[in-house]
Amino acid sequence: MRLILCATSTAKIIGPIRSRCLLLRVGAPNPEQIAQVLNNVSNKASFSTSLPDETAMAIALSSNGNLRRALLTLDAVRAQDETFSKSRTSPDSIPRPDWEVYIDKLAGVIAKEQSPDKLLEVRAMLYELLVHLIPPSVVIVQLAKGLLTRVDDALRPEIIHWAAWYEHRLRLGNKPIFHLEAFVAKVMSLYKNYSIGLHDFI
Structure with missing residues (x-):
C-alpha cells in the first residue's frame, strides 16, 4: 500500500514520518493551466453560459498560482453573475475573498489607533x-501586506522583519492566537513610537 500526502509545508510533519517519505516538490500551475482547469470545470458543471476566456484568465491571474483559490473565486463570480454578462478582463475586476477583505479591514484598524482597547x-x-479556519500563516502574511500599504517607508522593513519572525514562531508553536496577537502588539508599538518621534520632530 502507498500513501500520497499533499502539503504546502513540511514544517509540521514529524521527523519519523518525514524520513520514511519521498519528498517531491511540485511547482504551482501557471495562469494558462489554471484557466484551462476553470474552463474544464465550467464545461463539466454544465454552466448555463460558457465561461468567457478573458474571465477565466482574470481569475487565474488573481489566484496567484493557487488552484483552490481560483476554483472558489469561480464559484463566487458565478454566484454574483450567473450568465457572466459583466466584463471581467483584469484581476482587479475579480471579487476578493471575504476573509481577505476582513484582514484588510483589520490592518486598517491597527493603523488607525494603537491602544490596549x-x-x-x-x-x-x-x-x-x-x-473560520483561515490558516494563521496566511493571516500574518496578508496582515503584513495590508499594513505595508498604510505605513511610511521607514516602518516597512521593520514590519517585514517582525512578520517573518512571528511567522517562524507560529510554525514552531501550538497556540496561533498568541503569536498573531504578539505580532499585532509589536506593530502597534512600532507605529506608536514612530508617530510620537515624528510628532516631536515636527
Whole structure:
C-alpha cells in the first residue's frame, strides 16, 4: 500500500514520518493551466453560459498560482453573475475573498489607533479568522501586506522583519492566537513610537 500526502509545508510533519517519505516538490500551475482547469470545470458543471476566456484568465491571474483559490473565486463570480454578462478582463475586476477583505479591514484598524482597547478588539477579529479556519500563516502574511500599504517607508522593513519572525514562531508553536496577537502588539508599538518621534520632530 502507498500513501500520497499533499502539503504546502513540511514544517509540521514529524521527523519519523518525514524520513520514511519521498519528498517531491511540485511547482504551482501557471495562469494558462489554471484557466484551462476553470474552463474544464465550467464545461463539466454544465454552466448555463460558457465561461468567457478573458474571465477565466482574470481569475487565474488573481489566484496567484493557487488552484483552490481560483476554483472558489469561480464559484463566487458565478454566484454574483450567473450568465457572466459583466466584463471581467483584469484581476482587479475579480471579487476578493471575504476573509481577505476582513484582514484588510483589520490592518486598517491597527493603523488607525494603537491602544490596549484596540488590541482587544483586534484579538476578537483574529479569533474570528481562526474560527473560520483561515490558516494563521496566511493571516500574518496578508496582515503584513495590508499594513505595508498604510505605513511610511521607514516602518516597512521593520514590519517585514517582525512578520517573518512571528511567522517562524507560529510554525514552531501550538497556540496561533498568541503569536498573531504578539505580532499585532509589536506593530502597534512600532507605529506608536514612530508617530510620537515624528510628532516631536515636527
